[in-house]
Amino acid sequence: MQSPSKLTSQGESIFSVMTAMATKHQALNLAQGFPDFECDPALLDIARYYLSNSKLQQYAPMPGILNLRKQVANIIKNCYQAEFDPENEITITAGGTQALYTAFSTFIKPGDQVIVFDPAYDSYDPAIKLQGGFPVHIPLLPPQFKIDWGQVEKNINPATKAIVINNPHNPSGAVLSTTDLDMLSALVLKYKLLVIADEVYEHMVFDSHKHQSLYSRIELRQNSIIIGSFGKTLHTTGWKIGTLTADATLSFKLRQVHQFQVFAVNHPLQHAIADYLQQYTPYLELPVFYQKKRDYFKTKLQNSLWKFLPCKGTYFQLLDYSAISNLPDTEMAFDLVTTYGIACIPVSVFYAGNVKPNLLRVCFAKTEQSLNQGAAILNSIQGL
Numbered sequence: 001m002q003s004p005s006k007l008t009s010q011g012e013s014i015f016s017v018m019t020a021m022a023t024k025h026q027a028l029n030l031a032q033g034f035p036d037f038e039c040d041p042a043l044l045d046i047a048r049y050y051l052s053n054s055k056l057q058q059y060a061p062m063p064g065i066l067n068l069r070k071q072v073a074n075i076i077k078n079c080y081q082a083e084f085d086p087e088n089e090i091t092i093t094a095g096g097t098q099a100l101y102t103a104f105s106t107f108i109k110p111g112d113q114v115i116v117f118d119p120a121y122d123s124y125d126p127a128i129k130l131q132g133g134f135p136v137h138i139p140l141l142p143p144q145f146k147i148d149w150g151q152v153e154k155n156i157n158p159a160t161k162a163i164v165i166n167n168p169h170n171p172s173g174a175v176l177s178t179t180d181l182d183m184l185s186a187l188v189l190k191y192k193l194l195v196i197a198d199e200v201y202e203h204m205v206f207d208s209h210k211h212q213s214l215y216s217r218i219e220l221r222q223n224s225i226i227i228g229s230f231g232k233t234l235h236t237t238g239w240k241i242g243t244l245t246a247d248a249t250l251s252f253k254l255r256q257v258h259q260f261q262v263f264a265v266n267h268p269l270q271h272a273i274a275d276y277l278q279q280y281t282p283y284l285e286l287p288v289f290y291q292k293k294r295d296y297f298k299t300k301l302q303n304s305l306w307k308f309l310p311c312k313g314t315y316f317q318l319l320d321y322s323a324i325s326n327l328p329d330t331e332m333a334f335d336l337v338t339t340y341g342i343a344c345i346p347v348s349v350f351y352a353g354n355v356k357p358n359l360l361r362v363c364f365a366k367t368e369q370s371l372n373q374g375a376a377i378l379n380s381i382q383g384l
């Protein structure tokens with residue numbers, strides 16, 4: 001029997017492709033967004049303790065353990081002066097990816113339109129389409145990747161159900177201003193839209209910028225679902241533990257679906273994170289930590305032909321290679337991994353339309369040694 005997939009046109013994600021190529025060619029992997037250094041040894045010690053607790057080898061409570069939800073509520077309060085009830089408004093998920101999927105699958109119905117800004121993280125589009133929804137892609141352009149809110153309003157019609165906001169923005173490193181949030185609020189309230197706010201890089205904002213979280217917008221509480229990731233915040237992307245925060249009415253509906261998508265998330269590691277966050281505030285150190293890495297990498301390449309685009313947040317840096325090559329970015333990325341031994345992500349794959357900037361994305365969540373190696377390779381490339 002022929003059983004066509006509901007995602008017929010979907011190939012393997014570029015992150016898997018580039019990581020597989022990096023492994024095959026023994027290349028330095030600056031492509032996929034994960035740290036190549038260990039998380040805090042104190043967190044690992046706590047994790048070992050809970051992993052060996054025989055009482056924690058079975059299912060966790062469906063919404064997540066209460067102590068972890070309380071820690072999340074504390075962080076939201078400390079960082080954004082907003083009160084969320086850990087009992088009814090915070091749910092622990094299997095990473096940001098599941099949180100996003102749960103948000104789309106709870107609220108997007110066949111025929112609904114969802115506004116997505118390109119370049120867009122690759123899970124939004126398929127997650128919307130699997131619900132029978134239609135992503136409406138609005139391209140943001142380099143170097144600033146600013147949202148034109150007038151253009152957004154022109155794309156809103158009676159079928160528009162939701163808008164996806166990724167702030168800080170992967171892959172551009174752009175961050176939203178308070179004016180952006182004002183414009184967003186005005187549209188959301190005027191057209192009664194739902195906001196799916198992907199804030200997995202919330203603690204990685206640099207220079208004089210401040211993260212403008214949707215948590216800080218009281219007027220948006222009834223319309224917003226906010227997604228977080230401990231993978232990003234604690235350097236533990238392999239643990240796949242994230243958060244879904246929304247007011248009690250939205251959270252009730254999200255949990256109705258969450259319970260059948262995963263039921264519950266890794267039990268001992270939830271305890272480990274909760275215990276660790278009770279003692280430490282590692283997220284407060286992330287801006288300085290990652291800004292140093294960003295600046296270190298940039299300094300190493302200051303005399304090269306690679307042009308650094310502004311990076312205000314996340315752990316990604318966009319590199320313009322126009323002075324080096326005219327190759328399309330996908331070919332450039334393949335050449336770099338096969339010939340030069342360095343894997344990056346071509347930015348055109350984040351656009352649904354025909355936007356093909358001469359840009360590559362590199363991840364600087366790497367050790368000094370990897371950043372040195374990456375800079376040495378990139379410095380050696382004079383022309384392709």
Ligand SMILES: Cc1ncc(COP(=O)(O)O)c(C=O)c1O
Pocket residue numbers: 033094095096097098121166170198200228229230231232237240241242
């Ligand atoms: C913008 C964005 N959203 C969500 C995710 C997924 O987060 P997680 O690894 O916690 O599933 C990522 C991971 O790279 C991301 O970059």
